[in-house]
Amino acid sequence: MNIGITCYPTYGGSGVVATELGLALAERGHEVHFVTYDRPFRLEHFHERVYFHAVEMAKYPLFEFDMYTLALTSKLVEVTQYEKLDILHMHYAIPHAVSAYLARQILGAENIRTVTTLHGTDSTLVGLEPSFLPLMRFALANSDGITAVSRFLREKTISTYQLDCDIAMIPNFIDTEVYAPRESCKYREMFAPNDEKIIAHTSNFRPVKRVPDVIRTFSKVLESVPAKLLLIGDGPDRSECENLCRELSICEHVRFLGKQDALVDILAASDLFMLPSQSESFGLSALEAMACGLPVISTSIGGIPEVNQHAETGYIAEIGDIDRMARYAVELFTNEAKYTAFSEAARRRAVDMFDIKKIVPLYESFYERLLST
Numbered sequence: 001m002n003i004g005i006t007c008y009p010t011y012g013g014s015g016v017v018a019t020e021l022g023l024a025l026a027e028r029g030h031e032v033h034f035v036t037y038d039r040p041f042r043l044e045h046f047h048e049r050v051y052f053h054a055v056e057m058a059k060y061p062l063f064e065f066d067m068y069t070l071a072l073t074s075k076l077v078e079v080t081q082y083e084k085l086d087i088l089h090m091h092y093a094i095p096h097a098v099s100a101y102l103a104r105q106i107l108g109a110e111n112i113r114t115v116t117t118l119h120g121t122d123s124t125l126v127g128l129e130p131s132f133l134p135l136m137r138f139a140l141a142n143s144d145g146i147t148a149v150s151r152f153l154r155e156k157t158i159s160t161y162q163l164d165c166d167i168a169m170i171p172n173f174i175d176t177e178v179y180a181p182r183e184s185c186k187y188r189e190m191f192a193p194n195d196e197k198i199i200a201h202t203s204n205f206r207p208v209k210r211v212p213d214v215i216r217t218f219s220k221v222l223e224s225v226p227a228k229l230l231l232i233g234d235g236p237d238r239s240e241c242e243n244l245c246r247e248l249s250i251c252e253h254v255r256f257l258g259k260q261d262a263l264v265d266i267l268a269a270s271d272l273f274m275l276p277s278q279s280e281s282f283g284l285s286a287l288e289a290m291a292c293g294l295p296v297i298s299t300s301i302g303g304i305p306e307v308n309q310h311a312e313t314g315y316i317a318e319i320g321d322i323d324r325m326a327r328y329a330v331e332l333f334t335n336e337a338k339y340t341a342f343s344e345a346a347r348r349r350a351v352d353m354f355d356i357k358k359i360v361p362l363y364e365s366f367y368e369r370l371l372s373t
C-alpha cells in the first residue's frame, strides 16, 4: 500500500506513535509518505520507502493568521495524486481529520480512504471546545475509519460525540527489542554513585502531567530510602518544578535532564517510573518504562489502567495521593522479591500486549478492510 501519514512532528506521544508506525509499515514493504509541517524527529536517518513532504505555508500580507488546515489539505491532495496514495492516516484529529476530509472531497471519495487515529486531548479536551465540537463531530463522522489508542478513549469518544460509526481500538505499541532492560547501564553510576534507587519521569511538563506530584512523592521517599530523581523532558511547568525542588531542599538529589534522545539508556538505568497525570488516554511513557523493566506508579485516570496493572506491573493511586504513591515506592524499594516480580511482569506485559510486531499488523488489516469496501 501507499500510505500518507500526518501527525504533529514533535516529541509528543502521538508524533512518536505515528512515526514509528510509518517506519514499521515501510519495513514491511509499504511506501510511506509523511506529510507534516516539519520532519518528525525520529526520521533523521534515511529509510527505504519513507518520504517526507513539508507542508508549505502560503504568505500574503492579507493573511493575518496562518492557514495551516488549508495548506495541509493542498499538500495532501498533491501527494495523494502524484504518489498514488491509497490511505491518508491522520494522527490527532484536530485539524488533521478536517484536512483529510477536504482532500478526499477534492480527490473524489473513490480515490482515497481516510483514517483518523485519536490520541487523547484531541477528543477529550480540544474537540470539546464548544466552537470546535460540531467540526470535530463532523470530521470524525466523515472519516472512513477511526481508531483510538485505548478502550477508555474509544468509549469516551463514542459517548461524548454520540457517533453512530464504530471506532476500532488499536493500542499504542513499543519496539521491545529497542526498549529493553540492559544488564549494565553506563549511566547508572553517573546518576546514582552510591547505588541509590532511581525514580524516573518523562513528560512535556504540562499541568496535566502533575510533575510537582512526582517531586513531592520523591521527597517523601527520600525520608526512608536513599534515592535520586531523573526528570526527562521540558515544558511550561519546569520552572515551577525547579523552584519546588529548591523549596524542599532536595536539589542535589534531582536532575532535570531536558529533552533526551538517549531515553532507553536513561530508563534502563532507573528503577521505577512515575506517571501521576490527571489526564492520559494511554500513557505511552509508562509503556516505554515497562518495556525497560521498570514498575510504574501511576494514577487510575483514563487509559492508564489498561497499561499499568495494579499490584502486578506497578501500583495505581488516586490523583494527588502523594502519601500513597510514596508508600508504594518505598515498599518496592525495600522488598526485593516484590520488586523483581513487578519488574518482570512490567516487561512481560509490554512484550505480550504492546509489542510493535503484534500491533502494526492490526493497522495493516484495518487499512485493508477499508480498501476492500
Ligand code: GMT
Residues within 6 Å of the ligand: 008, 011, 012, 013, 014, 015, 017, 092, 119, 120, 121, 122, 149, 172, 208, 279, 280, 281, 282, 283, 284, 285
Ligand atoms: O494529548 C496530548 O496533549 C498530547 C498527546 C501527544 O501528542 O503526545 O498525548 C496523547 O497521546 C499519547 C500517544 O497516543 C498518549 O500516550 C497520551 O496518553 C495522550 N495524552 C493525553 O491523553 C493527555
